[in-house]
Amino acid sequence: MKKFLQSLLLFCAIGIVIGEIIVRVFSLSIDVHQFYLDKDHLIKNYPNQMGHMGPTHQWVINKYGEFGYEPQSLENLITVIGDSYIANTMNPPECHQANYLSQLGTGYNFYPSARAGASFIEMMEKAKSLESLHPKYQLLYVHHGDFIESVTEIKRNPFTVQLTLKTGEIKYAKPTSGKVKEAIYNFKFIYFLYRNYLFKLGNNDDATNNRVLLKGKKIDYNLINELLVETGKRYRIQNIVLVFSPDTDPKVIDMAGKNGFHYFQLQTDDYKSWQMPKDSHWSCYGHQEVAKQVAQYLQQQSESIP
Amino acid sequence: MLFNSVSFAIFLPIVFFAYWFVAQKSYRHQNVLLLLASYFFYACWDWRFLFLLMFSTVLDYFTGLKMSDSQTIARKKFWFWLSIGVNLGFLGVFKYYNFFAQSFADGLANLGFEIHPWTLNVILPVGISFYTFHGLSYVIDIYYDRIKPERNFVDYSVFVSFFPLLVAGPIERATHLLPQIKRERVFDLDRAKDGLRQILWGLFKKIVIADNCARYANMIFNDTADYATLSGSTLLMGAVFFTFQIYGDFSGYSDIALGTARLFGIDLLKNFAFPYFSRDIAEFWRRWHISLSTWFRDYLYIPLGGSKGGTWIRVRNTFIIFLVSGFWHGANWTFIVWGLLNALYIMPSIVFKTNRNHLDVVAQGHYFPTVKELFSVILTFLLTVLAWIFFRADNIGKAFSYISHLFSSSLFSKPTVFPLDIIYLVIGFVVVEWLGRERHYALEGLPMKCPKVMRWSLYYVLIIAIFYFGGEEQEFIYFQF
Numbered sequence: 001m002k003k004f005l006q007s008l009l010l011f012c013a014i015g016i017v018i019g020e021i022i023v024r025v026f027s028l029s030i031d032v033h034q035f036y037l038d039k040d041h042l043i044k045n046y047p048n049q050m051g052h053m054g055p056t057h058q059w060v061i062n063k064y065g066e067f068g069y070e071p072q073s074l075e076n077l078i079t080v081i082g083d084s085y086i087a088n089t090m091n092p093p094e095c096h097q098a099n100y101l102s103q104l105g106t107g108y109n110f111y112p113s114a115r116a117g118a119s120f121i122e123m124m125e126k127a128k129s130l131e132s133l134h135p136k137y138q139l140l141y142v143h144h145g146d147f148i149e150s151v152t153e154i155k156r157n158p159f160t161v162q163l164t165l166k167t168g169e170i171k172y173a174k175p176t177s178g179k180v181k182e183a184i185y186n187f188k189f190i191y192f193l194y195r196n197y198l199f200k201l202g203n204n205d206d207a208t209n210n211r212v213l214l215k216g217k218k219i220d221y222n223l224i225n226e227l228l229v230e231t232g233k234r235y236r237i238q239n240i241v242l243v244f245s246p247d248t249d250p251k252v253i254d255m256a257g258k259n260g261f262h263y264f265q266l267q268t269d270d271y272k273s274w275q276m277p278k279d280s281h282w283s284c285y286g287h288q289e290v291a292k293q294v295a296q297y298l299q300q301q302s303e304s305i306p
Numbered sequence: 307m308l309f310n311s312v313s314f315a316i317f318l319p320i321v322f323f324a325y326w327f328v329a330q331k332s333y334r335h336q337n338v339l340l341l342l343a344s345y346f347f348y349a350c351w352d353w354r355f356l357f358l359l360m361f362s363t364v365l366d367y368f369t370g371l372k373m374s375d376s377q378t379i380a381r382k383k384f385w386f387w388l389s390i391g392v393n394l395g396f397l398g399v400f401k402y403y404n405f406f407a408q409s410f411a412d413g414l415a416n417l418g419f420e421i422h423p424w425t426l427n428v429i430l431p432v433g434i435s436f437y438t439f440h441g442l443s444y445v446i447d448i449y450y451d452r453i454k455p456e457r458n459f460v461d462y463s464v465f466v467s468f469f470p471l472l473v474a475g476p477i478e479r480a481t482h483l484l485p486q487i488k489r490e491r492v493f494d495l496d497r498a499k500d501g502l503r504q505i506l507w508g509l510f511k512k513i514v515i516a517d518n519c520a521r522y523a524n525m526i527f528n529d530t531a532d533y534a535t536l537s538g539s540t541l542l543m544g545a546v547f548f549t550f551q552i553y554g555d556f557s558g559y560s561d562i563a564l565g566t567a568r569l570f571g572i573d574l575l576k577n578f579a580f581p582y583f584s585r586d587i588a589e590f591w592r593r594w595h596i597s598l599s600t601w602f603r604d605y606l607y608i609p610l611g612g613s614k615g616g617t618w619i620r621v622r623n624t625f626i627i628f629l630v631s632g633f634w635h636g637a638n639w640t641f642i643v644w645g646l647l648n649a650l651y652i653m654p655s656i657v658f659k660t661n662r663n664h665l666d667v668v669a670q671g672h673y674f675p676t677v678k679e680l681f682s683v684i685l686t687f688l689l690t691v692l693a694w695i696f697f698r699a700d701n702i703g704k705a706f707s708y709i710s711h712l713f714s715s716s717l718f719s720k721p722t723v724f725p726l727d728i729i730y731l732v733i734g735f736v737v738v739e740w741l742g743r744e745r746h747y748a749l750e751g752l753p754m755k756c757p758k759v760m761r762w763s764l765y766y767v768l769i770i771a772i773f774y775f776g777g778e779e780q781e782f783i784y785f786q787f
Binding site: 001003007011014 | 499762
């Protein structure tokens, strides 16, 4: 038995080394970006990073520390704020929402700003921090799950920004233990096995995709309404436009409108065709379709203002 | 829990270490562990059907004892038929009820009577055909005084439920497996290494060969235009892909089962012996799903008179065996026609008594076959390919449509589906299987001639191929039986 175990261990050890070499040479694993907590307690990425997202493509973090290409100019700006759907590491940077919008000839520059797992309140905090750029509009790509995730009374989640409605206290997201994570990520083969086999995460960059996890769960509309009321008091919402995904609960959309938010809902008869085959995130095609509808909305807005 | 799943990759080492390090003091402890592990393994599919398995186990254990203790022939017969009736009853209800109800309704509809049969909306308990046949062989052997009943319930339960063979065989015999369960097992280094090697080869067959052939076989067989737009050559490709899919799938499963059992010091019955290198259909059936073929031979063919009667008796018995064998695979006319077609194939050798002409391995001791052997192997292979079309088709109509479009002028055109990478892979696989055809499985002993570095390199290449070609976990075809 001893000999058997020795052989087995040696075989596995050599196998791990071979695996590590193959994964690194063929860029089969996923590179993880570096981040920090900024002065506003928001998790931000270090600027100018690039990394592999498996063998198919690379993710890019621009000079402002945001996923995707930076806008050509900061003039006549619209921000594109969201969670993993907008961070969009599962698609190449060419397929990012801000990139598609900038190609549609709306006359605006689009500034992407997103973090996987961001709640509605985190997006509002981001919007607040981007006010210094004087954006014309701040587009927040949301789903009712982002509102649920924002309230500590519904469920405490230390990995996103939340609001405690009772006390009015903002609880900022805690970055996961950097050192341990970094150590795991450095063993690319182990990480490759972990992602592809152990937890079946596939290409999904957002392990805690609240849109999937919250499917079919009951929504506490009273708390969501309280959140919207409180948000209206705390933040400047005049230039905020909530872009609701097609599968958002209609009651939540209705509440947002009643609380003074500008909004519109994306429409499709075939939402599946927008999504990736094994993932609920939008594919390149989905992002294109979304961008077309958003561009049309922006066009209508500019026409309605004399 | 599939053999090709991450959960099994976690489950197996845990049971292995518990078996040899925690429960190693006595084979009784090891048997209790194996039984718990097997029940957990089965419950991972559907825990509700665990009770069916337990009931079947208790029934056969109890009737086995009762038959042995019976003072009169009548009482012995009573317990025997009780067990046979209940076992076949369960199989009939879960596997065949809907088929008979629907066929009966269709038959009446043809006579002008419209009825709407009540059908069962239940899923087929995984492995029911296999563990029922385990139990039946045990009960029949006791009835005919071939074996004594097993008095230890745990040992008997392990015989029925041992997890490597529980869901898709091999169909074991009490005379072969029970003595192994009832003796001390000592860890054997060579056996354990051989077990791991066989598991690796089984995974390769399943994940690399079967699952990749399945992609193209499914693409062609699932054609929505009823094959009208596909060329004969493309349909031939589809049938050949399915031929390798089912072999890679089922023999791969059997290799993993045998290898896994060997890690626990237990040898299971061999289930495959390179059937696609057979020189006639009789040889094919001695090499394909051996544990089922021999089960039918011992418990059906021989009791029916076997080959002892005249030509007519032999022909009748052969047809019965193949009919039942087809029906065993599933409640669908496609399986029945598949069985009957094989009976027709084998008939000339039964009539002319040439069915035992090829008891050795083709081109034994040589690298290359003779022209005659090559021709025989190719012809047998093509006949098998044709029969698999019935096995794979959704219904009889589709099977005939497939065959009629296959034998068209476009049979000699360039196929529209021609994945070169998979074709090279299959050719490489056939070469390795050919080189190892005189062994229990292709890799057995083959690498022993090479230095360790070469051997290990071969294993790593196989593992890399498994990772590279592996996609979603695919179920094994024989789980549905």
